[in-house]
Amino acid sequence: MITEHALLPVIAGREEEFEAAFEQARPIIASMPGFLSLSLSRSVETPSTYLLLVEWESIEDHTVGFRESPEYQQWRALLHRFYEPFPVVEHFNRVEQAR
Known part of the structure; x- marks a missing residue:
């Protein structure tokens, strides 16, 4: 199992x-094949920063x-404009x- 880690700096x-x-x-x-779980958390200290953790096989x-x-491409169209x-x-x- 692999954990994808991304800090998302939202405008x-x-x-x-x-x-x-x-x-x-x-x-x-x-x-998606191989997807196991995800969590999205919002920073308390920096409320425009989010932590995305995705578990993959x-x-x-x-x-x-x-x-x-x-x-x-759908994911990107929905989310990438915020970073x-x-x-x-x-x-x-x-x-x-x-x-």
Whole structure:
């Protein structure tokens, strides 16, 4: 399993519009092969910054399967207009988890 991590710097004042667009975009990514789960969190200290965590079965499910799909173009059209600057996306392997 791979965790995609992205800090999303949303243009200040457009947070509500972004959250509404994300609700429309969520089913797109959730329908992709290899998708496991996602969470979107809003920063308390910097309310225009969001943390997106997406769990994939493999890195290729994200980088090839999703990013090279027609569905990604829909995702991009809904969300990319809100970012300034564009987010950096990284992938992580879980080392440890406590509950």
